[in-house]
Amino acid sequence: MELDERKLKILQAIIRTYLDTGEPVGSRTISKYSELNLSSATIRNEMADLEEMGYILQPHTSAGRIPSDKGYRLYVDTMMEAKESEVNSLKEELEEKAGRVDDVLKQVAKFLAANTNYATMVSGPKYQSKRVKFIQITSVDEEHLLAVIVLDNNSVKNQMIRVDEAVEAEVLLKLNFILNTTLNGLDVVEMNLALIQRIKEQMETHTQVIDSVLEVIGKTLLENDDPEIYTSGTTNILKYPELADKSKAAEIISAFEDKETFHSWLGLSDREMGNDTHDIQVYIGDENNVASMRDCSMVTATYQIREGVYGKIGIVGPKRMDYDKVVGTLNSLMGQLDDIFKEK
Amino acid sequence: MELDERKLKILQAIIRTYLDTGEPVGSRTISKYSELNLSSATIRNEMADLEEMGYILQPHTSAGRIPSDKGYRLYVDTMMEAKESEVNSLKEELEEKAGRVDDVLKQVAKFLAANTNYATMVSGPKYQSKRVKFIQITSVDEEHLLAVIVLDNNSVKNQMIRVDEAVEAEVLLKLNFILNTTLNGLDVVEMNLALIQRIKEQMETHTQVIDSVLEVIGKTLLENDDPEIYTSGTTNILKYPELADKSKAAEIISAFEDKETFHSWLGLSDREMGNDTHDIQVYIGDENNVASMRDCSMVTATYQIREGVYGKIGIVGPKRMDYDKVVGTLNSLMGQLDDIFKEK
């Protein structure tokens, strides 16, 4: 059986109507759908075909049809018309409070949730490499040294080090010099025993201090810095009857609360990144690789703060989410985010 | 009318039973309650009195009674017997991953949620004063200075500063000396124009750099550092039918998501702190000053990391939460937390 133009039109009509109403749509409804002047009986025959082909389902005999995942997929791939929705207000809102990047992202999550009525998730930017650019050890008071480490992405880490007795200024000076010349440009895995031995030899004395210092450097570099994840509007899930079932809703909302769920998912996209578009993707039902979202759809987009520093935005809703609007909103938003980050 | 011993016993029996079952308890149930050998008719009379006094309510005629807020309050104040519950497993769990303080707190939130089946919230420690202990400006590369500021609570802040041209080492040396001598021990409000003018005069040149540096220092000190708030188990709310109503549940869960709700509430406790106990408090229904929690009870405790550095733990559940267990668990937990923080 072939998916001719008429079938496509009918399928589209079914999906559009279902997205609107959330209720199974019957043949008569479609028959009245202006464009195609067909009787309900004809539609019924076509619907039977569409069902056989797997694009639509019947919740039970004598009910209307609803789109299947396959149907949604076809819709998203070929029939969607992204609505150019306006997100002007966002920019204004942001300009005011535009503090640090994470403030912006928090706002974005909130804004999207409020505007779409779905649950949203925004990951903080993910930096890739972790090479040391600059290290400095300073004496803060008699008992504390402060280690400051700047990485090549200009992110800064610091850590207090407790010492038993004050360390003299010239020792620190020497230590700093050695650390910087030896470790500069290195990744944590490149800091091997040989290097460490060399540092110790050069310093001759104060091995205890050096030990703590090196330990701190290692720890700091290894420190997991999974990007922060900001969520908003998770309770919007409860607005959609097909998800509001207690156990389902709990599962989904928990996934948002326990943000680690998203880390695995964020990791995946590392390799597929690259094309310069904002890379908007739609995952329908089982296409989500997070099990608890099997009854949802998720639309994601990738934003870029600068070369090599990117993050993700995700919108989660029922399968019958308004894809056109969501994709439109994201599209428009991404443009604005680009502007905002360019200014910084 | 007086609240004699028998009435108290009956009230206690009603509340205990209701906490257990969650269903209105009738006179016959209480009559069978071993200790007091009274017929249901007698109980009924007493119940009528208790209702008149406002300790219990009838959801509708011909239903059993449920405790009123006033009843719960009486129970919590005078009849509760904190169960010494074991939270040994926590300590073990923590020892392993005992990384930074915030990791510990995150774990605590999770642990409590899992163990109590209520929603939990743990605020990060709140530092009180914000005096500068140490400032250092360093040159990272040609275009970037790095400002590191250590506060008197040993927390460290840092911020990159972009400059147009490299700043020479001796200038930085001088700047650091001046900044430290001038600003040391000061609060942000004490850094007035006169001081700033003095710094500028001493430096003579490089006013532009100084301007940015001072701006950064000011911003950094003012930066809101409302403590982080970790939540867990918010979806537990859905387990309690009296809260699982969609709009109620959404309100409560949103409050947890939008953590700012708790900030106002955390602030309040500033003044009432001080007694050396762990200060466990129970807020029932309308006693919560967060409106969205009017149908919940919340049990809070205060932990202390060290002198003057404390945070809060909150457990939110239905009014018929198991106060005995929750208070017991918190009590035991607080002891363990003390140990853990002492080690650090």
Added chain:
DNA sequence: GTTAGCACTCATCAGAGTGGAGTGCTAATT
């Protein structure tokens, strides 16, 4: 003061009946 007994109230549940939306099939129409 306590209790047994009784009439009464009200929520909950199961079953029956109804209406409506929608289908699939067949026969008639174009």
Added chain:
DNA sequence: AATTAGCACTCCACTCTGATGAGTGCTAAC
């Protein structure tokens, strides 16, 4: 050959009903 009208049928959703049972308040007896 494709389309349509018509009809019997299915199934959900809703309402109404009566039965059940838990629980009460009151009265009169103990």
